[in-house]
Amino acid sequence: MSNSASGMAVCDECKLKFLELKAKRSFRFIVFKINEKVQQVVVDRLGEPGESYEDFTACLPADECRYAVFDFDFVTDENCQKSKIFFISWAPDTSRVRSKMLYASSKDRFKRELDGIQVELQATDPSEMSMDIIKSRAL
Known part of the structure; x- marks a missing residue:
């Protein structure tokens, strides 16, 4: 079921993997991307439980x-x-304006699909999601 404002559906795998992260701690992190061809948010990468925050930030495209x-x-x-x-x-x-607009317009609906998020962070460069910022937002 897609949102008429953004036209973006959410792949069931996104919700299932998030539940595994939340309930079973099967993953340290999940990276999602919008597949523009099918107008759907899909899983891009799953981080193993032993991976670090540095591993996570390294897999985000520049x-x-x-x-x-x-x-x-x-x-x-x-x-x-x-x-x-x-x-x-x-x-x-450095990302395309169209891409930034698409992600911005789809974000709230996608976030609502993931029940159990405790802290939200927006970042445009790695310094905006440094470990110091993560720690300060967690406490």
Whole structure:
């Protein structure tokens, strides 16, 4: 079922993989992309549980937009082990204007399909999603 505003459907695999990340912690992160030919959001890459935040940021293309979810583990000041699921909207300045508009107009609907996101972040370059920013947003 696509949204009339953006015309973008969400592939069932996106929702299934997100549920696996959330419930079973099968993945550290998931990168999603819009397949313009079929007007659908699809899974681009799955990050293994042992992969790091650096592995995640390295797989985001420098000149193309993406959506991503990252399961961030951290320890609170009270020494409690916690985790938060980040939704990251990646739209580098060097990506095509049409692509940025498409991702921006589809983002809210896509995000609603992924129940359980705790923190949202928008980034146009790697400095806007540095580990320091992730840590500060998680606490």
